[in-house]
Amino acid sequence: MNNNKEKKVTEAILDRLSAERRPPPSVYVILLVAYLITNVIVSLASRSTAQIPFFGGTIPFSSFAGVFSAISEICVIFMTFYFGKMGYVTAMTLLIIQFPSVLAVTFTQHNRTSLPGVFVNLVSVIAVSIIYVNNKRMEEYQKTLRYRAVTDMLTGLPNRFACSELLKALVKKGDKFAAVSIDINSFKGINDTMGFETGNAVLCEIASRWKTIADTGLSGTLDFITRVSGDEFLLVIRNYTSDEDIQRTIRQYESVLHNRLTIDNCDLYITASFGYAEFPADAATRDSVISYADTAMHEVKRTNSSNHIVRFTPDMLKTQRTIEIEGKIREALEKETVFFNLQPQFNMDHKLRGFEALARMKDADGESISPGEFIPIAEKVGLVDKVDGMVFRKAAMFFGKLLRDTGADILLSVNVSVRHLLKNDFLDEIQSVLQISGVPAERLEVEITESIMIDSVDKALQCIDELRKIGVKIAIDDFGTGYSSLSYLNKFPANLLKIDKSFIDKMNEDESSKQYVSAIISIGHIMNFDVISEGVEETAQVETLREIGCDYIQGFIWGRPLPQEEAEKLVWESVRK
Ligand code: C2E
Ligand code: MG
Ligand code: MG
Numbered sequence: 001m002n003n004n005k006e007k008k009v010t011e012a013i014l015d016r017l018s019a020e021r022r023p024p025p026s027v028y029v030i031l032l033v034a035y036l037i038t039n040v041i042v043s044l045a046s047r048s049t050a051q052i053p054f055f056g057g058t059i060p061f062s063s064f065a066g067v068f069s070a071i072s073e074i075c076v077i078f079m080t081f082y083f084g085k086m087g088y089v090t091a092m093t094l095l096i097i098q099f100p101s102v103l104a105v106t107f108t109q110h111n112r113t114s115l116p117g118v119f120v121n122l123v124s125v126i127a128v129s130i131i132y133v134n135n136k137r138m139e140e141y142q143k144t145l146r147y148r149a150v151t152d153m154l155t156g157l158p159n160r161f162a163c164s165e166l167l168k169a170l171v172k173k174g175d176k177f178a179a180v181s182i183d184i185n186s187f188k189g190i191n192d193t194m195g196f197e198t199g200n201a202v203l204c205e206i207a208s209r210w211k212t213i214a215d216t217g218l219s220g221t222l223d224f225i226t227r228v229s230g231d232e233f234l235l236v237i238r239n240y241t242s243d244e245d246i247q248r249t250i251r252q253y254e255s256v257l258h259n260r261l262t263i264d265n266c267d268l269y270i271t272a273s274f275g276y277a278e279f280p281a282d283a284a285t286r287d288s289v290i291s292y293a294d295t296a297m298h299e300v301k302r303t304n305s306s307n308h309i310v311r312f313t314p315d316m317l318k319t320q321r322t323i324e325i326e327g328k329i330r331e332a333l334e335k336e337t338v339f340f341n342l343q344p345q346f347n348m349d350h351k352l353r354g355f356e357a358l359a360r361m362k363d364a365d366g367e368s369i370s371p372g373e374f375i376p377i378a379e380k381v382g383l384v385d386k387v388d389g390m391v392f393r394k395a396a397m398f399f400g401k402l403l404r405d406t407g408a409d410i411l412l413s414v415n416v417s418v419r420h421l422l423k424n425d426f427l428d429e430i431q432s433v434l435q436i437s438g439v440p441a442e443r444l445e446v447e448i449t450e451s452i453m454i455d456s457v458d459k460a461l462q463c464i465d466e467l468r469k470i471g472v473k474i475a476i477d478d479f480g481t482g483y484s485s486l487s488y489l490n491k492f493p494a495n496l497l498k499i500d501k502s503f504i505d506k507m508n509e510d511e512s513s514k515q516y517v518s519a520i521i522s523i524g525h526i527m528n529f530d531v532i533s534e535g536v537e538e539t540a541q542v543e544t545l546r547e548i549g550c551d552y553i554q555g556f557i558w559g560r561p562l563p564q565e566e567a568e569k570l571v572w573e574s575v576r577k
Contacts, residue, residue: 354411501535
């Protein structure tokens with residue numbers, strides 16, 4: 001399709017945003033025909049002497065002339081009201097051509113009964129003129145409102161709303177397009193150092209250069225440039241055949257930034273970041289295509305590379321999410337809002353053994369973020385020791401008081417990351433928390449994942465030995481998922497082996513899986529460890545675990561991770577039993 005034709009489609013889409021709606025042309029024809037018919041009837045009725053039956057009596061047909069005359073006036077009024085200039089011209093023509101014929105009848109046939117019709121005509125001419133003038137003013141007002149609704153007042157470019165409506169229409173039609181999110185680099189610096197007015201002048205100059213490209217079709221593609229907010233613009237590219245076409249067009253927009261830009265006698269050097277995504281190749285909805293283009297643009301900023309034009313790829317979402325979560329972890333640590341839930345552990349007779357403290361974090365809008373997501377990110381960005389530390393401190397304070405209040409004989413398990421364990425002051429930290437919280441060392445269990453056995457074994461072992469010396473218990477978490485070898489296990493001074501949920505899930509599916517879990521339990525017992533099964537959800541699993549000699553159970557079947565008050569309730573119940 002050629003660009004001019006497409007451009008008209010774009011304009012039509014924006015036009016449709018106007019509040020004004022005209023009825024279809026058929027209504028115009030109906031009004032015109034109704035007007036003509038009613039006038040014929042008026043003229044026949046006014047000359048007729050016929051009587052027509054009416055509710056048992058008769059009335060003269062001529063008395064209906066007034067009714068039909070009123071209907072014909074209503075037709076011209078509607079025409080003017082709904083069909084603007086065309087309606088007004090038609091109405092005036094119809095009304096004015098009546099004057100000579102009415103006056104001719106009055107004066108040539110000396111028939112004065114037509115004279116009131118002349119006055120009615122006159123009144124109608126005045127009425128439709130008033131309606132027309134009024135309508136015209138309303139239309140002008142609507143036009144201004146519409147212009148404001150779809151235009152960015154600073155630069156004169158279409159605004160975010162106009163762009164959003166255009167994309168909505170394109171997505172509905174299924175037309176392919178590329179959305180390019182553009183951000184002016186270091187624009188804040190211009191505002192801060194040279195003032196808002198200069199900043200605004202820069203935006204206007206950039207907008208005008210880009211508008212020239214879009215309006216003249218210089219790029220060879222069909223472009224629609226909008227200012228979204230501040231220094232952010234969105235370019236919609238259509239009528240391209242390949243990714244190279246898109247990139248060529250974007251480069252054209254980038255290149256005009258390099259032309260000298262002088263404002264207030266200062267030469268400014270402007271660059272921008274361009275990220276783009278294509279509909280439907282990269283994203284299936286209007287919102288996702290915009291958000292993916294934004295993601296790509298932020299990727300340009302983040303990597304700070306010399307290439308300022310980047311296409312969206314799905315793995316960018318991961319990096320974006322990582323950055324987002326990292327920010328949330330930092331904020332939660334700063335505001336001390338990392339908190340914990342306590343998941344109960346039981347022996348096979350359903351007697352409470354203790355609780356595992358599990359880290360929890362919430363968004364600013366109260367949405368929970370799973371530790372499965374934020375712990376690996378905290379590990380990656382080096383914050384996990386701080387998260388562990390906060391959970392440990394808070395859980396220990398709560399647990400210490402709980403022990404004093406209830407006198408219960410239970411344990412607190414905390415997860416400790418390898419990174420945390422290997423810190424030089426780890427032992428001091430544990431001892432100081434134990435002291436402040438009043439939790440006896442032998443009531444604390446530290447869960448360490450199996451991966452410790454391959455990374456930095458010696459230092460870890462030394463640390464674990466010291467923990468053992470002060471009486472703290474050690475659990476090997478997620479057992480079976482790593483690469484533990486029996487020789488390591490033999491050296492490992494643990495008390496408890498935690499069989500990972502993945503084995504428990506499969507255990508009742510076939511005999512060999514059950515034998516596997518049974519073998520882990522036996523090995524654990526040979527090494528003098530107690531064994532606990534994680535993620536137990538079904539009664540059948542409990543029965544099998546009893547049968548093969550498991551010592552403890554942690555799973556949704558007997559207890560989900562609980563908030564403090566509910567955990568406290570559970571402890572009170574267990575001591576009263
Ligand atoms: P984990 O230490 O193996 O903890 C057990 C996980 O299994 C918990 O998930 C728990 O809610 C879940 N779970 C327990 N029983 C069931 C069950 O019957 N069904 C199912 N579907 N799930 C069950 P959560 O709380 O999401 O924690 C995930 C992992 O995050 C933990 O696995 C642990 O590796 C890590 N984590 C949690 N809190 C901390 C922490 O404070 N520090 C560190 N370093 N890691 C933590
Ligand atoms: Mg654990
Ligand atoms: Mg586990």
